[in-house]
Each structure stands twice: as structure tokens, then as C-alpha cells.
Amino acid sequence: MKVFSAIAVGAISIAVLTPTYAEQVRHEPVQVIQPYISEEPAKVELGKQLFFDPRLSMSGIISCNTCHNLSYGGTDNLKTSIGHKWQAGPVNSPTVFNSSLQIAQFWDGRAVDLQEQAAGPIAANVEMAMPHSLAVDVIQSIPGYREQIAAIYGTDQVTLDHITDAIAEFEKTLVTPNSPFDQWLKGDDNAITAQQLAGYELFKSVGCVSCHFGEALGGKSFMKMGLVQPYESDSPAQGRFDVTGNEMDRFTFKVPTLRNVALTYPYFHDGAAETLEEATQVMGQLQLGRNFTEDELASLVAFMESLTGERPELTLPFLPESGPDTPRPDPFK
Amino acid sequence: MKVFSAIAVGAISIAVLTPTYAEQVRHEPVQVIQPYISEEPAKVELGKQLFFDPRLSMSGIISCNTCHNLSYGGTDNLKTSIGHKWQAGPVNSPTVFNSSLQIAQFWDGRAVDLQEQAAGPIAANVEMAMPHSLAVDVIQSIPGYREQIAAIYGTDQVTLDHITDAIAEFEKTLVTPNSPFDQWLKGDDNAITAQQLAGYELFKSVGCVSCHFGEALGGKSFMKMGLVQPYESDSPAQGRFDVTGNEMDRFTFKVPTLRNVALTYPYFHDGAAETLEEATQVMGQLQLGRNFTEDELASLVAFMESLTGERPELTLPFLPESGPDTPRPDPFK
Ligand code: HEC
Ligand code: HEC
Ligand code: HEC
Numbered sequence: 001m002k003v004f005s006a007i008a009v010g011a012i013s014i015a016v017l018t019p020t021y022a023e024q025v026r027h028e029p030v031q032v033i034q035p036y037i038s039e040e041p042a043k044v045e046l047g048k049q050l051f052f053d054p055r056l057s058m059s060g061i062i063s064c065n066t067c068h069n070l071s072y073g074g075t076d077n078l079k080t081s082i083g084h085k086w087q088a089g090p091v092n093s094p095t096v097f098n099s100s101l102q103i104a105q106f107w108d109g110r111a112v113d114l115q116e117q118a119a120g121p122i123a124a125n126v127e128m129a130m131p132h133s134l135a136v137d138v139i140q141s142i143p144g145y146r147e148q149i150a151a152i153y154g155t156d157q158v159t160l161d162h163i164t165d166a167i168a169e170f171e172k173t174l175v176t177p178n179s180p181f182d183q184w185l186k187g188d189d190n191a192i193t194a195q196q197l198a199g200y201e202l203f204k205s206v207g208c209v210s211c212h213f214g215e216a217l218g219g220k221s222f223m224k225m226g227l228v229q230p231y232e233s234d235s236p237a238q239g240r241f242d243v244t245g246n247e248m249d250r251f252t253f254k255v256p257t258l259r260n261v262a263l264t265y266p267y268f269h270d271g272a273a274e275t276l277e278e279a280t281q282v283m284g285q286l287q288l289g290r291n292f293t294e295d296e297l298a299s300l301v302a303f304m305e306s307l308t309g310e311r312p313e314l315t316l317p318f319l320p321e322s323g324p325d326t327p328r329p330d331p332f333k
Numbered sequence: 334m335k336v337f338s339a340i341a342v343g344a345i346s347i348a349v350l351t352p353t354y355a356e357q358v359r360h361e362p363v364q365v366i367q368p369y370i371s372e373e374p375a376k377v378e379l380g381k382q383l384f385f386d387p388r389l390s391m392s393g394i395i396s397c398n399t400c401h402n403l404s405y406g407g408t409d410n411l412k413t414s415i416g417h418k419w420q421a422g423p424v425n426s427p428t429v430f431n432s433s434l435q436i437a438q439f440w441d442g443r444a445v446d447l448q449e450q451a452a453g454p455i456a457a458n459v460e461m462a463m464p465h466s467l468a469v470d471v472i473q474s475i476p477g478y479r480e481q482i483a484a485i486y487g488t489d490q491v492t493l494d495h496i497t498d499a500i501a502e503f504e505k506t507l508v509t510p511n512s513p514f515d516q517w518l519k520g521d522d523n524a525i526t527a528q529q530l531a532g533y534e535l536f537k538s539v540g541c542v543s544c545h546f547g548e549a550l551g552g553k554s555f556m557k558m559g560l561v562q563p564y565e566s567d568s569p570a571q572g573r574f575d576v577t578g579n580e581m582d583r584f585t586f587k588v589p590t591l592r593n594v595a596l597t598y599p600y601f602h603d604g605a606a607e608t609l610e611e612a613t614q615v616m617g618q619l620q621l622g623r624n625f626t627e628d629e630l631a632s633l634v635a636f637m638e639s640l641t642g643e644r645p646e647l648t649l650p651f652l653p654e655s656g657p658d659t660p661r662p663d664p665f666k
């Protein structure tokens with residue numbers, strides 16, 4: 001967690017600070033997002049290329065960006081993802097924006113960090129369906145990748161770790177600072193509307209913030225979905241129980257970030273809630289035993305809309321050309 | 334065709350010209366590519382967003398960029414494309430780079446220009462499978478698109494013509510000037526190797542250039558595939574015959590551009606030739622009745638590699654958010 005100035009200062013005295021570079025001045029259970037300045041720009045560039053490269057999939061048409069579209073909010077905006085051979089995945093694709101700010105990766109937290117996570121979708125049969133050894137062979141066979149890896153890792157022998165390490169470093173740059181709400185946290189009273197502020201007050205007073213807290217407003221704990229009232233889902237996912245086998249963990253999911261949540265519809269691990277209104281109503285009922293009024297709903301949603309930050313401007317990468325020995329994709333395998 | 338200075342000048346007298354802005358000085362059957370400066374940048378930006386927008390497909394995951402990947406050479410580098418519901422398309426995806434320099438679009442030339450072309454893949458069942466009326470409804474329902482269209486076309490009512498006109502204007506910017514060969518055409522003797530020059534001389538002397546001529550080295554005529562010796566293919570495509578029903582047109586295809594051809598493997602309308610060597614050998618035998626030596630092949634290929642130009646650097650667009658009434662994608666429809 002980032003250190004911030006905990007002094008609650010009046011609006012007037014901080015008006016000289018420019019919002020972008022200012023420090024957080026309001027002491028709140030939510031913290032501003034800091035831009036990530038990588039010390040390894042060459043690795044970030046390599047990771048970006050890999051993130052956009054469909055050759056990491058057996059078919060040659062699916063890249064990380066297919067399901068975590070950086071032109072959207074880092075998801076595919078589908079109920080559940082479509083992967084290799086048009087298979088429907090079991091769960092909704094979470095955003096890759098700000099995913100580095102979480103304690104673990106996946107809805108059930110089965111990967112400890114971004115590097116461990118990245119190995120998953122490459123090989124997953126419903127996603128990219130690419131055996132790791134073949135993924136390594138492909139990257140090894142592409143001269144432009146070989147050169148970058150030699151320069152960064154000092155070896156001619158590509159490994160899966162190089163691939164996932166570079167992707168993870170790129171993903172760390174995918175933070176979205178400077179949302180209207182962050183500007184407000186930094187002292188700009190005019191950055192959010194009265195309705196959004198009311199929504200935030202409600203968000204704290206009814207207890208949303210007990211689960212959705214921190215820089216990412218989520219991502220810091222696992223909680224039961226359906227705490228007060230059970231959640232009905234047609235998805236087979238059992239949450240953390242699938243990882244631990246512990247009965248207590250059944251239907252416990254990583255609390256998702258609410259950063260950019262206006263962009264990441266539909267909602268929940270099964271993608272069953274189409275709108276933010278619907279997801280919020282469900283949260284009120286199932287997690288808190290409350291039925292929100294229209295007004296309350298509208299201000300909670302308005303507050304969450306103030307959490308849309310600045311996505312990094314990315315230049316579309318040019319991918320290094322396949323070499324003569326590059327294994328060709330096999331869409332029907 | 335562009336006007337160019339037809340005076341053959343010695344290398345020394347033109348050494349002061351910087352390659353990028355210089356005029357063509359060599360009188361050749363191939364002309365340099367000119368950058369395209371659009372007079373309608375807002376339309377280009379809109380077209381770029383649409384080109385990258387998977388909401389133009391029924392599934393919500395296929396965009397123009399899926400099959401014409403601008404991180405590659407404007408194709409998907411597959412034998413034949415994979416479209417809606419993982420259907421294999423009948424033909425190889427041609428590049429969108431420099432497609433504006435052609436007399437017609439598609440392998441069989443069935444679209445007269447880029448605007449007419451763009452309507453095709455949106456509705457084609459093996460590509461995006463999106464009825465035109467639904468595509469228009471989707472764009473109409475997205476506030477960010479509505480605003481751009483109102484500003485550009487002065488109307489609140491989105492039509493298919495707006496969508497395809499904007500995509501076409503974006504595609505016109507996808508030219509790739511300043512390849513090593515273009516620099517040579519502009520007088521820089523050192524821009525290509527001796528082998529590449531030898532390849533070009535061979536390209537002219539054996540007659541490749543009678544079909545692959547002009548700015549795009551192709552795209553200006555329809556020619557029979559298998560002129561001297563028939564071409565065996567498992568593809569059902571009959572070329573221009575499918576358009577005209579004229580027996581003379583059977584197996585006649587638009588001569589493809591050789592610009593960036595090193596990036597657009599595999600080759601031919603059926604994607605049957607995996608390498609440029611193979612495609613060149615086939616061309617020699619089937620179109621010209623010649624068997625090239627290893628040396629000849631190598632220099633022809635080296636020449637074609639000098640045709641890789643500068644692809645425009647693109648900022649990844651942020652796509653406008655769906656509105657409350659935006660029809661949601663239906664991947665399994
Ligand atoms: C076919 C769709 C698909 C592809 C391709 C895909 N993902 Fe995912 N991704 C998902 C889904 C679905 C999940 C959630 C899975 C789960 O939680 O069990 C996920 C989870 C993640 C997460 C965890 C986020 C969180 O908050 O828990 C990260 C990070 C991620 N993916 C990155 C990547 C990277 C990097 C690649 C490429 C190497 C990739 N994904 C390829 C669909 C996809
Ligand atoms: C007891 C913990 C807890 C409380 C309290 C809670 N949430 Fe959640 N929230 C979760 C969990 C866990 C999920 C993921 C559930 C799932 O996907 O099955 C979630 C999901 C969400 C989502 C969907 C995010 C997405 O990307 O899919 C939204 C929106 C949300 N919560 C908002 C709220 C609001 C607003 C409140 C207060 C009214 C609230 N939450 C209260 C734990 C909680
Ligand atoms: C599923 C794959 C796929 C998608 C999606 C797709 N295309 Fe194509 N495209 C192709 C194939 C295959 C052809 C060749 C078809 C033919 O010639 O009969 C083609 C042909 C073209 C051509 C003609 C190029 C030439 O030299 O003849 C252009 C231009 C083009 N597409 C642009 C687009 C645009 C714009 C979109 C999005 C609106 C799009 N494509 C979507 C696969 C696709």
C-alpha cells in the first residue's frame with residue numbers, strides 16, 4: 001500500500017496543487033493509484049508485443065488482448081469468454097487494468113502473481129490451447145523475440161519464465177491513475193459531482209467499503225458471494241473452494257476491483273449481471289441484506305463511474321516476423 | 334498513377350535529397366508509394382475505432398483487425414481465415430496495407446472500392462456474421478459513435494454508409510511508403526543490396542512485372558492463375574468467374590500486391606504456399622513456364638523483401654462505451 005499524506009486539508013489550502021502530480025490529502029479507506037514507472041522499458045516493450053501476439057495460441061488468432069481488450073476496459077465485455085475453437089469459458093474475464101494491485105490473480109486467487117497467472121491462459125484448453133513447450137519453441141524461433149530476450153535476460157535459450165516475466169512487467173504498467181475520484185482524493189472538490197460524493201458516503205456507511213477498499217477498491221481479500229442470502233448461478237465455479245477444497249471457502253471469490261467498473265460489464269464471476277445498477281442491487285441484497293432505493297442506487301452507480309481512470313496510451317506494437325522454422329498455427333487442432 | 338520525375342539521374346547528383354521526401358528519379362515500371370494525408374482526420378479516427386471494434390461482429394470478439402492484423406502485415410498469417418463460430422473461410426486474407434492502390438477489392442474484384450468492400454465482411458456469415466441493420470443499430474446506440482458521426486456527417490441517423498465510408502478513409506491511410514526499394518527508386522543506390530537489384534532485374538526480364546507493376550506491384554489487373562500450366566487447389570474459389578459467370582474468367586484473380594509480401598505469408602488465394610520461395614517457384618512455373626535456379630530464386634525473394642515499407646505507427650484506439658440500449662453480442666447465434 002502506498003504512503004500518503006493523512007492530513008485532511010480544506011479545499012482552499014490545496015488549490016495550488018495540480019491534480020495529476022498531487023499527493024492524496026484526504027484520509028480515506030480508498031487510496032489514489034500511482035502511475036507505474038518501470039525500470040525495465042525494454043522488458044515492458046517485449047511484454048506488450050507478447051500480450052498482443054496471437055502466435056501464443058494454437059490457432060494463431062487469439063492473443064491476451066482478445067479477452068483483455070485494452071481498447072475497452074481490459075476485458076472482452078462478454079458474459080463468459082470465447083476461446084480456442086469457440087469454446088465458452090466458465091467465467092467472466094476480469095480486467096487486466098490495475099490487476100497488479102491485487103493480492104492474487106484469478107477469481108479464485110489460484111495464481112499468486114501476474115507472472116504465475118500468465119502461464120495459465122496460454123496452455124488452458126478453453127483459452128489459447130498452446131502447450132507451454134510449443135509456446136517456447138514459437139518464441140525461440142522468432143528472431144526478433146530471440147534478440148530482445150538475449151538483450152534483456154542475457155541468454156539465447158528462451159524459457160516460459162522469460163515470456164511470463166515480460167508479460168507481467170507490461171501488465172504492471174496497466175494502471176489507471178487520475179480518475180475523477182482520485183482527483184477528489186487529492187483535494188479537488190470539483191472533480192466529482194454532489195451525487196457521486198453522496199454515493200461514496202453511502203458506499204462507506206452501508207459497508208461496501210469493508211470489502212471494496214484500498215487502491216483498487218477490491219483485490220485485497222476473498223469473500224463469500226452471497227453472504228446474507230445465497231447467490232444462484234449456473235456457473236460451475238465454486239471460487240476459492242476449487243483451490244483449497246476447504247468447505248468454508250465454497251463460493252468465496254476474490255473481491256474484484258471497482259476501478260473502471262463502468263467499462264467492465266457484464267458483472268460477477270459468471271457475468272450474469274448486465275448493468276452496474278443490477279450488480280449494485282444484488283450486492284446490497286446478497287452481501288448486506290439491503291434493498292436500495294432508486295436514489296441510493298443512482299448515487300452508488302454515479303460514484304462508481306467516478307472510478308474510471310486514465311488508461312495508458314499505447315502504440316500498437318509491430319510484432320517480429322516468424323522465422324523459417326517457426327511452428328505454424330493449427331486452428332483446428 | 335502518380336506523376337514522377339522521369340529523369341534518370343546519377344547517384345551522386347541526388348545524394349543531397351533525403352530519401353523520405355525525395356521524388357522518384359528512376360524511370361521504372363514500379364512507382365514509389367506516396368504517404369496519404371487525409372483531409373478528414375476526424376473521419377480517419379472514427380474509421381480506426383470501427384476497424385478495431387469487435388462489436389461490429391455478432392460474437393463481439395471479431396474485428397477487422399482480427400483478420401487484418403495491423404501488428405502483422407495487415408493479414409492474419411493463416412492459410413484461410415477463422416471467422417464467426419470458428420468457421421474456416423474459403424480464401425486467404427489479403428493485406429489491408431496499400432489496398433487503396435488497387436483497381437478493385439477482393440481476390441475476384443467483386444467490390445469496386447474500399448467502401449463497398451467494408452460492407453462485405455460485416456455481414457458475411459463466415460466472417461463477422463452481423464446483419465447490416467444490427468450493425469447500424471449497435472453503432473447508433475453507442476453515444477461516442479453517435480457524436481462523432483453527427484460531427485462528421487451532420488446527422489443523428491447512423492447509416493451503413495457512414496460506417497463503411499469512415500473505415501475506407503482510415504484504410505486509405507494504411508499505405509507503407511519508404512521501403513528500401515522505394516528509397517532506391519528515389520535515387521539512393523545503397524538502399525538495396527546487389528542481390529536485391531539483381532532480383533529486380535530478373536523480375537523485369539522474366540516478365541513478373543507484366544502482372545506485378547505500378548505503385549503496389551499488383552492490384553491493377555486480373556490475370557489467370559495457371560497461365561502456362563494449371564494450378565491445383567482444394568479451394569472452391571473460381572476467381573473472377575464467380576463474379577462474371579464468364580468462362581474466360583475462370584481462375585482469373587486480381588494480381589495481388591507484392592508490397593510487404595515478406596510479411597503476408599502464406600501465399601495465393603488458397604494460402605497453399607507457405608514461403609516466398611515456394612510462391613516464387615510456383616509463379617515461375619505456372620505463369621511463365623520457367624524453373625528458377627537456387628540463385629535466381631534467392632535474388633527474386635531478396636528483391637521482394639526490399640518491398641517492406643513503413644507501416645503507420647498507430648495509437649491503440651479507446652472504443653466508445655456501449656450505451657444502455659446497445660444490443661449485446663451473441664456469440665452462439
Ligand atoms: C479466451 C479468453 C482469455 C485469454 C486468451 C486470456 N485470458 Fe486472461 N482471463 C480470462 C478469464 C476468463 C479469466 C478469469 C479466469 C478465472 O478467474 O478462473 C482471466 C484471468 C486473467 C487475469 C487475472 C485477473 C484477476 O483480476 O484475477 C489476468 C492478469 C489475465 N487473465 C491475463 C491474461 C494474459 C496475460 C493472457 C495472455 C497470455 C490472457 N489473460 C489470456 C480470459 C482470457
Ligand atoms: C462481503 C463482501 C462484499 C460487500 C459488503 C460488497 N461486495 Fe461487491 N463484491 C464482493 C465479491 C466477492 C464480489 C464478486 C462476486 C462474484 O463475482 O461472484 C463483488 C462484486 C461486486 C461488483 C461486480 C464487479 C465486477 O467486476 O464483476 C460490484 C459492482 C460490486 N461488488 C459493488 C459493490 C457495492 C456497491 C457494494 C455495496 C452496496 C458491495 N459491492 C458490497 C464482495 C462484497
Ligand atoms: C474472419 C476474417 C475477416 C474479417 C473479420 C474481415 N476480413 Fe477482410 N478479408 C478477409 C478475407 C478472407 C478476404 C478475401 C475475401 C475474398 O477475396 O473473397 C478479405 C478481403 C478484404 C479486403 C480486400 C483486399 C484486397 O486486396 O482485395 C479488404 C480491404 C478487407 N478485407 C477489409 C476488411 C475490413 C474493413 C473488415 C472489417 C469491417 C474486414 N476486412 C473483416 C478476412 C476477413
Ligand code: HEC
Binds near residue numbers: 540558589601603616
Ligand atoms: C500472368 C500474370 C502473372 C505473372 C507473369 C506473375 N504473377 Fe505473381 N501472381 C499473379 C496472380 C494472378 C497471383 C495470385 C494467384 C493466386 O492467389 O491464386 C500472383 C501471386 C503472386 C505471389 C503471391 C502473393 C500473395 O500475397 O499471395 C507472389 C509472391 C508472386 N505472384 C510473385 C511473382 C513473381 C516473383 C513472378 C515472376 C517470377 C510472378 N509473380 C509472375 C499473376 C502473375
Ligand SMILES: [Ca+2]
Binds near residue numbers: 092093267268
Ligand atoms: Ca466483467
Ligand SMILES: [Ca+2]
Binds near residue numbers: 408425600
Ligand atoms: Ca497471404
